[in-house]
Amino acid sequence: MPDNHQLNSQPESPHIGIIGGGIAGSTIALRLAELGIKVTLIEKGSSLVNGPPICHLHAGGNLYREISEQQCLTLLRQSIDTLKVYKHSANIRPTVIALPQHDKSQPEDLIPRLNILQAEYQQLIEQDSSNQVLGPSDNYFRLYSKSKLIKLAKKALPLKAQNSDDWMIPVAKNLDFDTVKFPLILVQEYGLSAFRLAATTILATDKLNTCQVLTNTKAINITKTKNSWKIKTNNMNSPIIAVDYLVNACGFKTGEIDDMLMLKRHRMVEFKAAYITHWHECKGQWPEVIVHGERGTPQGMAQLTPYANGYFQLHGMTQDITLFKDGLVSTSETSAQPQLEQKFINKIDNAWQAQNVFARTKKSIEHMTQFIPKFCSAQMGGNPLFGAQQIPGNDPDLRAADVTFNDNNYARAEIVKASSALDSANLIINKLIEKGLIQLNKSDIKLQFSVTHSLTQAEVTKKALSLAKQRNYPTDLAKVTNT
Known part of the structure; x- marks a missing residue:
C-alpha cells in the first residue's frame, strides 16, 4: 500500500506537486515543507532516494579534472x-x-x-x-x-x-x-552515504505535517487547468492530485513527463x-x-x-x-x-x-x-x-546543473550531482516568490531545516542500516566511518 502522510498546513499555502523522490525531489520537498509550504511528493518506488550510486560530496569537483x-x-x-x-x-x-x-x-x-x-x-x-x-x-x-x-x-x-x-x-x-x-x-x-542521506529524507518528511509522501505511486497523466495542474495517479487513495505548481524531479526519466506535457528539451x-x-x-x-x-x-x-x-x-x-x-x-x-x-x-x-x-x-x-x-x-x-x-543539454562533461523553468508553473530539476539538489530547491523558492505564490522575505528563506536538524545520528544510522538491508546491500555501507 502507498504511504500517505497526513497534511495539516496553512490553507493559504500553495500546493506544490513534486514527481520523483530521488535526491532532487526529496531535497526540494524537505526545503519547501520546512518553510511551511504544502507539498505532495510522488515516488513510484517503495522508498525515497533509491537511484544512482551517491558516494561523494564533490566539494570542489576534484574528481573531474576535465570540467570548468x-x-x-x-x-x-x-x-x-x-x-x-x-x-x-x-x-x-x-x-x-x-x-x-x-x-x-x-x-x-x-x-x-x-x-x-x-x-x-x-x-x-x-x-x-x-x-x-x-x-x-x-x-x-x-x-x-x-x-x-x-x-x-x-x-x-x-x-x-x-x-x-x-x-x-x-x-x-x-x-x-x-x-x-x-x-x-x-x-x-x-x-556521502546514500543510505544515511535516504534515511534523513524519509525520517524528516515523516515528521513534517506540511509534506505528504506517496510512495509506490506513479503519475499516469497530467493536465493543465487555468490555475493548476491535475495529476492522475495509480494510487487508489489519491487518484487525482491538484497542485498549483509542478516540479518534475524524475531523474533519468525527466523526459517522460516532458513528453506527457508535449514540451521539447534536449x-x-x-x-x-x-x-x-x-x-x-x-x-x-x-x-x-x-x-x-x-x-x-x-x-x-x-x-x-x-x-x-x-x-x-x-x-x-x-x-x-x-x-x-x-x-x-x-x-x-x-x-x-x-x-x-x-x-x-x-x-x-x-x-x-x-x-x-x-x-x-x-x-x-x-x-x-x-x-x-x-x-x-x-x-x-x-x-x-x-x-x-x-x-541536461549536450555536454557529457557537465557536472554542476540545477533547474530549468517554463512559464506555466512548471520546473524541471535536472541535477547531475547530489550536491546540486539544494540549489534547485532554492531557485524554485525564488520562482514561487517571483510569481507571488508565496510571501517570504530573505530572512525567512535562509537554510532553515529545524525538523531535519532535529534528527540524531543514531536514528539516521538505524534507519540507514534498515534501508541497506531492505535493498540487499551490506549494512557496512550505511555505517558511519571514522568514529
Missing part, C-alpha cells in the same frame, strides 16, 4: 550547503588524488585550480563561519612527495586517523610507487555502475583513492571509495567496468526522453545476471590492483550500485 573552473567553484559551494543540511550523511575522510605514470599531465597541473578552490573556501568561511565544514581552509589540500611517503610507510598504522599524515599511512604502505607520478595530493573531499542519459568489494586483509583507516585516467579508455580513472569494515566501492571509468557500450544516449526529434537500450532498463527495473556482476566486479578489482597490488585479494562484496544519470 566555474563548475568546480559551484560544486564547492553546493557541497558546503549540502553538508550543513545533511549533516549525518557525510563520511569524514579525505581523498588522495594521483596521476598514473602513463598520463600526459603532471600533478602540478592540478595545483592552480586547487589554490583557487582553497581561496574560495577561505572566503566562504570569512563570510559565514558555519561554512567551515571541510576543516580549516589552510588544510584544504596537501602535497605528498615520494620521500615523504617512504617515511610514512615505515610508521605504524594509527587506530584512528587524527591528521593528514595518518590518513596517508595506509596508502604509503600499499601503493606501488612505480605506477604513479609525484607528488600525490590529499584533498578534503568527503564521502538532454542525455548515461547508465553507470559501481561495484561493492570486500578486502579482508584491509588494515587501517583508508582515505578515498583516485587515480586519474582518460575516460572511456582501458586507462580510465580508478576510484577506491572506503566504507566500514573493509568494504570498498569501486569505479573504473572504462567500458568494461563503470561505463557501458551504448550506455550514453541523447534525445531524438520526437521525444524529450533519451531511450536507453532495453538491457539497461532491465538492469534498473529487475536484476543483473550473477555472471555479469561477478565479471565486472573482478575487472574493477584488477583495475585497482594496478596501483594497489595487495588489493588483488579483495572479493565481490555485494550487488552493484547502479543507475542512469541525466545530463
Whole structure:
C-alpha cells in the first residue's frame, strides 16, 4: 500500500506537486515543507532516494579534472550547503588524488585550480563561519612527495586517523610507487552515504505535517487547468492530485513527463555502475583513492571509495567496468526522453545476471590492483550500485546543473550531482516568490531545516542500516566511518 502522510498546513499555502523522490525531489520537498509550504511528493518506488550510486560530496569537483573552473567553484559551494543540511550523511575522510605514470599531465597541473578552490573556501568561511565544514581552509589540500611517503610507510598504522599524515599511512604502505607520478595530493573531499542521506529524507518528511509522501505511486497523466495542474495517479487513495505548481524531479526519466506535457528539451542519459568489494586483509583507516585516467579508455580513472569494515566501492571509468557500450544516449526529434537500450532498463527495473556482476566486479578489482597490488585479494562484496544519470543539454562533461523553468508553473530539476539538489530547491523558492505564490522575505528563506536538524545520528544510522538491508546491500555501507 502507498504511504500517505497526513497534511495539516496553512490553507493559504500553495500546493506544490513534486514527481520523483530521488535526491532532487526529496531535497526540494524537505526545503519547501520546512518553510511551511504544502507539498505532495510522488515516488513510484517503495522508498525515497533509491537511484544512482551517491558516494561523494564533490566539494570542489576534484574528481573531474576535465570540467570548468566555474563548475568546480559551484560544486564547492553546493557541497558546503549540502553538508550543513545533511549533516549525518557525510563520511569524514579525505581523498588522495594521483596521476598514473602513463598520463600526459603532471600533478602540478592540478595545483592552480586547487589554490583557487582553497581561496574560495577561505572566503566562504570569512563570510559565514558555519561554512567551515571541510576543516580549516589552510588544510584544504596537501602535497605528498615520494620521500615523504617512504617515511610514512615505515610508521605504524594509527587506530584512528587524527591528521593528514595518518590518513596517508595506509596508502604509503600499499601503493606501488612505480605506477604513479609525484607528488600525490590529499584533498578534503568527503564521502556521502546514500543510505544515511535516504534515511534523513524519509525520517524528516515523516515528521513534517506540511509534506505528504506517496510512495509506490506513479503519475499516469497530467493536465493543465487555468490555475493548476491535475495529476492522475495509480494510487487508489489519491487518484487525482491538484497542485498549483509542478516540479518534475524524475531523474533519468525527466523526459517522460516532458513528453506527457508535449514540451521539447534536449538532454542525455548515461547508465553507470559501481561495484561493492570486500578486502579482508584491509588494515587501517583508508582515505578515498583516485587515480586519474582518460575516460572511456582501458586507462580510465580508478576510484577506491572506503566504507566500514573493509568494504570498498569501486569505479573504473572504462567500458568494461563503470561505463557501458551504448550506455550514453541523447534525445531524438520526437521525444524529450533519451531511450536507453532495453538491457539497461532491465538492469534498473529487475536484476543483473550473477555472471555479469561477478565479471565486472573482478575487472574493477584488477583495475585497482594496478596501483594497489595487495588489493588483488579483495572479493565481490555485494550487488552493484547502479543507475542512469541525466545530463541536461549536450555536454557529457557537465557536472554542476540545477533547474530549468517554463512559464506555466512548471520546473524541471535536472541535477547531475547530489550536491546540486539544494540549489534547485532554492531557485524554485525564488520562482514561487517571483510569481507571488508565496510571501517570504530573505530572512525567512535562509537554510532553515529545524525538523531535519532535529534528527540524531543514531536514528539516521538505524534507519540507514534498515534501508541497506531492505535493498540487499551490506549494512557496512550505511555505517558511519571514522568514529
